[in-house]
Amino acid sequence: MAKIPCPYCGRLVDRLIEGMCEDCYLERHPLVVLREKRALKCKYCGALFIRGKWVRGKPAELFTKFLSDKGEIRGVIEKVEVEENEEGMIGRVTVRGSPHELMEPRVVTYEVAVEYIYDICISCREMLSRKEAAIVQIRSTPWPLDDLIKKKILNIIEQEIFKLKEKKIGFISNIKQLKNGFDIYTTSANLARHLAYVIHNQLPSHVIETAKVVGVKDGRKIYFMTYSVRILTCKPGDIVKTREGEMQIININNKYINLQDINTKKYMKLTISELLSSDIIFIKQQHFT
Ligand SMILES: [Zn+2]
Ligand SMILES: [Zn+2]
Structure with missing residues (x-):
């Protein structure tokens, strides 16, 4: 021929x-065509907007649903693998099919990228609008938070969100990084309190709670709660001035601080809370080389 x-x-x-x-x-x-590459994704629960509905599920399931809604598959899907990051997902779809009736079916793998456009789904929007809001304010005394502590705090928060994901305790609606700390806004006082005390338990600090009435709903007062976490950033060797005199910090842990009077050489032990609520002046920072 x-x-x-x-x-x-x-x-x-x-x-x-x-x-x-x-x-x-x-x-x-x-065999695989995706006509619309952008998908709306809820930034709180991860749901994707598919066929007019917010759908939750594993990335591969969501990808397949999105592909069959916004694309075309000529053939049968044999395998779907999805890699996801903040920008979107890349799906590797293996399809068995034929593009033309005269052609034998074959197996082809395509790589298809979907870009996320972040939004808030209906149920998360409802949760957020309940407005039982609270804030965790993280501040330091006396020196600014160093990068290591900042990282540690963000890590703690991340771990807690991960642990609490299934518990419907509320959401973090915003985290503001400030020069002197963080403001963490949450949709529930329970979540804010929890985060405040988890941070408190892992760093030398103390927590002050304040409640402000912001409204009344069904005869009940609605409070805006503030959990202020003050983190003690001084190190052994730093000099502080107390009512008793000048002291050098000997050591410090999450609960206690040991001090030594510079003149009398007498030792003194205080809780972190006692130290932070006394009118102490920090006068010298020890620099390590
Ligand atoms: Zn959502
Ligand atoms: Zn050719």
């Missing part, structure tokens, strides 16, 4: 499909 050259790639083939070889035809008529 005489071979015919494909006008597109020049390959010699037995027959042409609509004027081209099978490979060129497949290239121009892929």
Whole structure:
């Protein structure tokens, strides 16, 4: 049988499909096509907006649903693998099918990228609008938080969100990084209190709670709670001035601080809370080399 050259790639083939070889035809008529590459994703619960509904599920399930809604699959899906990051997901779809009735079915793997556009789904919006809001204010005394402590705090928060994910205790609606600490806004006082005390338990600090009445709902007062976590950032060697005199910090842990009077050499032990609520002046920072 005489071979015919494909006008597109020049390959010699037995027959042409609509004027081209099978490979060129497949290239121009892929088995998987995605027409809309952007997906709305809820930034709180991860739901995707598919066919007018917010859908939750594993990335591979969501990807497949999105693909069948916003794209076309000529054939049967054999395998879906999805890699997800903040910008979106990349799905590797393996499909068995044929782009043309004269062509034998074949197995082809396509890489399809979906870009996330962040939004808030209806149920998360409802949760947020309940307005039983609270804030965790993290501040330091006397020196600014160093990068290591900042990282540690963010890590603690991340771990807690992860642990609490299933418990419906509320959401963090915003985290503001300030020069002197963090403001963490939450949709529930319980969540704010929990975060405040988890941080408190892991760093030398003390917590002050304040409640402000912001309204009344069904005869009950609605409070805006503030949990102020003050973190003690001084180190052994730093000098402080108390009512008793100048003291050097000997050591410090999450509960206690040991001090030594510079003149009398007498030792003194205080809780972190006692130290932070006394009118102490920090006068010298020990620099380590
Ligand atoms: Zn060709
Ligand atoms: Zn949501």
